[in-house]
Amino acid sequence: MRRGIRGVTVTALVAGLALTASACGSGGDDGNGNAGGELAGTVTFWDTSNDAEKATYRKLAEGFQKEHPKVHVQYVNVPFGDANAKFKNAAGGNSGAPDVMRTEVAWTADFANLGYLAPLDGTPALDKPDDYLPQAVGSTQFKGKTYAAPQVIDTLGLFYNKKILKDAGVEVPKTFTELATAAKKIKAKTGATALYLRGDDPYWFLPYLYGEGGDMVNARDKVIEIDDGAGVKAFKTIKDLVDSKAAVTDATDGQxxxxxxxxxxxxxxxxxxxxxxxxxxxxxxxxxxxxxxxxPVPGGSSAQGSPQGGWNLSVYAGSKNLQAAYAFVKYMSSASVQQQTTEKLSLLPTRKSVYDVPAVKKNEMVKFFKPAVDGAVQRPWIAEGNSLFEPIKVQMNKVLTGSATPEQAAKATGDAYRKLLKDYK
Amino acid sequence: MTLAVRVRRALGTHWYAWTMVAPVVLVIGVIIGYPLVRGVFLSLTDANEANVERNIGVNHLPATYKFTGLDNYKAVLTDGVFWDRLGWTVVWTVGCVGLTFLIGLTLANMLNRTLRGRTFYRLALILPWAIPAFISVFTWRMLYNEKNGILNKLLAGGGIDAVPWLNDPTWAKLSVIAVNVWLGVPFMLVALLGGLTSIPGELYEAAEMDGAGPWQRFRNITMPGLRAVSSTVILLSTIWTFNMFPVIFLLTRGGPGDATEILVTYAYRLSFVDSPRNFSESAAWGVLILVLLSVVAVVYRRALRKQGEVW
Structure with a gap:
C-alpha cells in the first residue's frame, strides 16, 4: 500500500504536469445549447460553500430547473480548499471543468488571466449591473472586461461572546492593544482565553497589516509594501498576542x-x-x-481595516452550454436568490436593491456587516493575488513559533513576493 | 554485414522475445518515458500555466514559452531555499529509514521465534500497511490536534501539559517522522521476516554447539544472512521516504512555516500553489531530485558490492 500510494501520487503529479502541458484529453459535457430559443441540456455548477451552507445552495441551484424545466442542473460541492486547484486542473486540461464555477474574489483575475473564463459583458449573465455594490464589482474586472457576477460579499468581523465579556466586565475592544489589556481580566474572571488567532490562514493576517496602515502590494505603482514598517509591526502584534497568552493559535486545522x-x-x-x-x-x-x-475587527496602532472578500460566479470559457450557463449565473446572482441566502444563511448580498428588502434590513448580521463591508479594504485584484498568501502563511507560522523575528518575516515575505511579481519594485 | 541485415537477423532469431517484451516496453515508454522526457524538456524552458498550449473549449491558445537552457537550474541551485530543504530532507530520510529499519528488524526477530499467537501478532503489525496511507495520515492528524486531539487529552489525564504536536517546528518534525515510521515498519517487518525464514536453522544450531552467544549469533549469522534483503529494502525505503509526499503534505502541508517541507512538497508548491503555476522550475526541482536519488542509489550499490568482497 505504501508503494501504491506513493506511486499514485507521483503518477498523478507527473500525469498532471504532462496533461496540463500538452492539454490532451477531451471535454466531456452532454449539454447542447438552446433548441428553438428554449434553454436545454445540463449546467454543471461547482459550489464551494461550507458544510453549514451547502444544503441551502444546492436547493437554490436546483431551483433554476423550475424556471427552465429542460435544463438539468448538476450541483457539485467542492470543498473550498481544493476548489482552486481542481478547477485549474480541469480547465487547463480541458476535461471535466464545470460550466459555472463559484470563484473566490481573489481567483477571478487569476483564472481570467489564464483564459479559463468567458467574458460576460453583453451576455444575459450580467443583469442590471448598476444594481451591484461598486466594491463588489471590483474583483470581477480584469483588463477591462467583466469575468464574473458577484454573488456574495463579506469581510471579517470580531465575533464575541456577550456573556463572557459582560462577566469579565470589559467593553468590546476597539484595538488589539485594548484586546490585550482586556485579556487579563477575561482570563481572571471567566477562565476563557480572550482571542482565537488564526495562525494557519494568512487571510487573517490582513486586519493586523491594515491596522498598521500597510498592505501587501501596491498594484497601481507596482511596489511591494509588505516588508516596510507596517508589515513588521503586524507580525509583532500577532506574536505579542500569543506570547502574552491573550490569544491561542494553531498552525493547522485553525478553521x-x-x-x-x-x-x-x-x-x-x-x-x-x-x-x-x-x-x-x-x-x-x-x-x-x-x-x-x-x-468591527480591532484596529492596530494607526488604522483599522479588514479585507473585503466574497464569491463571484464565473462561466468556464470552454462550456458547451454557454447560453444556459449565462442564464444560470443571472439566476444565482439575482435579487431573489440573494435575498434567500441572506434570510437563510445571513450572507451579505451584492445587490443594492436587496438591502432595501425589509427582511434583509432587519437581519442583525446584515445590520452589522453592511457598514463593515462598506469600509472594507479591497485587495489588489491582480492575477497573482491569490499566491500572495502562501508566503505570509509560512512567515506567520515562523513568527508565532519563534523561528523568525517579525523583521526577518517581513523581509522574507517581501523577497518571496519579488519572485512572484517580477516587474514589481 | 550491413545494419539492415543485422537487424533482420536479430529480429529473425529473437522475434518471439521481442514480441513478448513489446507491450512492457510500450507501457513503460508511455507512462514513464514520456513524462520523464517531457519533464526534462520543461525544466529547460520558462513554461508556466499562462504560456503553455491550452485548449479551452473551442478556443486554442498556442504555446508561447521559450527555451532558456540551464537558467532554472542556476536559479534553483543558487537559492538558499533548495539547500535548506535538501538538508531537512536528508535528516528526514535518514531518520525515518534508520528508525523503520531498527524497529522492523527488532520486531521481525521477535516474531521469527515460535510463540503463542504469533499469527495474530504478525497480522496486527501488518495492519498499518493494510490501511490506505492517506486515511492513516488523516487519523494521525486528528490525534495530533493540539486543542482537541486524543493524544493531548490522554496526556492531560496524566497531568502533562498539551504538546504542540504540529504547531511547533521541532515537535512537528518529530511528529511527521513518527507517522512515517509507523507507516513504514510493516513493510520492513514483512521483508525482513521473509529474509529471516530463509536463513537455515542448522547454522544457528552449529553456532550454538560452538558456544556462540545470542549476540554473536545475531551478529555473525542473522546480519549476513539478511544482507541481500536488507540492502534492497533500505534502498527502496530511502527512495520512497525521500519523496514521501502524502505524509508531509497531509499532516502539515510543510508547516509550521517551512519546518517540515521536503523537496517534493516544495516542488508541488511551485507547480500547484503558485499562480500562474510554475511548471518549469518545478520540473527542474523534479529532475534534481531524480539525479540526487540516482547518485545515492549508484553509490550505495557500489559500497555494498565492495563490502561484499570483505564478507
Whole structure:
C-alpha cells in the first residue's frame, strides 16, 4: 500500500504536469445549447460553500430547473480548499471543468488571466449591473472586461461572546492593544482565553497589516509594501498576542479549532466572517442566539481595516452550454436568490436593491456587516493575488513559533513576493 | 554485414522475445518515458500555466514559452531555499529509514521465534500497511490536534501539559517522522521476516554447539544472512521516504512555516500553489531530485558490492 500510494501520487503529479502541458484529453459535457430559443441540456455548477451552507445552495441551484424545466442542473460541492486547484486542473486540461464555477474574489483575475473564463459583458449573465455594490464589482474586472457576477460579499468581523465579556466586565475592544489589556481580566474572571488567532490562514493576517496602515502590494505603482514598517509591526502584534497568552493559535486545522473554541466558550472572541455565523450559533455557548455579538475587527496602532472578500460566479470559457450557463449565473446572482441566502444563511448580498428588502434590513448580521463591508479594504485584484498568501502563511507560522523575528518575516515575505511579481519594485 | 541485415537477423532469431517484451516496453515508454522526457524538456524552458498550449473549449491558445537552457537550474541551485530543504530532507530520510529499519528488524526477530499467537501478532503489525496511507495520515492528524486531539487529552489525564504536536517546528518534525515510521515498519517487518525464514536453522544450531552467544549469533549469522534483503529494502525505503509526499503534505502541508517541507512538497508548491503555476522550475526541482536519488542509489550499490568482497 505504501508503494501504491506513493506511486499514485507521483503518477498523478507527473500525469498532471504532462496533461496540463500538452492539454490532451477531451471535454466531456452532454449539454447542447438552446433548441428553438428554449434553454436545454445540463449546467454543471461547482459550489464551494461550507458544510453549514451547502444544503441551502444546492436547493437554490436546483431551483433554476423550475424556471427552465429542460435544463438539468448538476450541483457539485467542492470543498473550498481544493476548489482552486481542481478547477485549474480541469480547465487547463480541458476535461471535466464545470460550466459555472463559484470563484473566490481573489481567483477571478487569476483564472481570467489564464483564459479559463468567458467574458460576460453583453451576455444575459450580467443583469442590471448598476444594481451591484461598486466594491463588489471590483474583483470581477480584469483588463477591462467583466469575468464574473458577484454573488456574495463579506469581510471579517470580531465575533464575541456577550456573556463572557459582560462577566469579565470589559467593553468590546476597539484595538488589539485594548484586546490585550482586556485579556487579563477575561482570563481572571471567566477562565476563557480572550482571542482565537488564526495562525494557519494568512487571510487573517490582513486586519493586523491594515491596522498598521500597510498592505501587501501596491498594484497601481507596482511596489511591494509588505516588508516596510507596517508589515513588521503586524507580525509583532500577532506574536505579542500569543506570547502574552491573550490569544491561542494553531498552525493547522485553525478553521475547525477556532469555531470549536468559540462554540464551546473557551475563547471570548474570534475574528471570523459571515460564513461562520450559522456554524457558531450551533454551539452550546450560543444556545441563546443573541449571545453572539459581532463588532468591527480591532484596529492596530494607526488604522483599522479588514479585507473585503466574497464569491463571484464565473462561466468556464470552454462550456458547451454557454447560453444556459449565462442564464444560470443571472439566476444565482439575482435579487431573489440573494435575498434567500441572506434570510437563510445571513450572507451579505451584492445587490443594492436587496438591502432595501425589509427582511434583509432587519437581519442583525446584515445590520452589522453592511457598514463593515462598506469600509472594507479591497485587495489588489491582480492575477497573482491569490499566491500572495502562501508566503505570509509560512512567515506567520515562523513568527508565532519563534523561528523568525517579525523583521526577518517581513523581509522574507517581501523577497518571496519579488519572485512572484517580477516587474514589481 | 550491413545494419539492415543485422537487424533482420536479430529480429529473425529473437522475434518471439521481442514480441513478448513489446507491450512492457510500450507501457513503460508511455507512462514513464514520456513524462520523464517531457519533464526534462520543461525544466529547460520558462513554461508556466499562462504560456503553455491550452485548449479551452473551442478556443486554442498556442504555446508561447521559450527555451532558456540551464537558467532554472542556476536559479534553483543558487537559492538558499533548495539547500535548506535538501538538508531537512536528508535528516528526514535518514531518520525515518534508520528508525523503520531498527524497529522492523527488532520486531521481525521477535516474531521469527515460535510463540503463542504469533499469527495474530504478525497480522496486527501488518495492519498499518493494510490501511490506505492517506486515511492513516488523516487519523494521525486528528490525534495530533493540539486543542482537541486524543493524544493531548490522554496526556492531560496524566497531568502533562498539551504538546504542540504540529504547531511547533521541532515537535512537528518529530511528529511527521513518527507517522512515517509507523507507516513504514510493516513493510520492513514483512521483508525482513521473509529474509529471516530463509536463513537455515542448522547454522544457528552449529553456532550454538560452538558456544556462540545470542549476540554473536545475531551478529555473525542473522546480519549476513539478511544482507541481500536488507540492502534492497533500505534502498527502496530511502527512495520512497525521500519523496514521501502524502505524509508531509497531509499532516502539515510543510508547516509550521517551512519546518517540515521536503523537496517534493516544495516542488508541488511551485507547480500547484503558485499562480500562474510554475511548471518549469518545478520540473527542474523534479529532475534534481531524480539525479540526487540516482547518485545515492549508484553509490550505495557500489559500497555494498565492495563490502561484499570483505564478507
Amino acid at each position: 475547525e479549532n477556532q469555531l470549536k473554541a468559540l462554540k464551546d466558550g473557551t475563547v471570548a472572541m474570534a475574528i471570523d466572517g459571515p460564513w461562520d455565523i450559522e456554524g457558531a450559533r450551533a454551539g452550546k455557548a450560543f444556545k441563546d442566539k443573541e449571545n453572539l455579538g459581532v463588532a
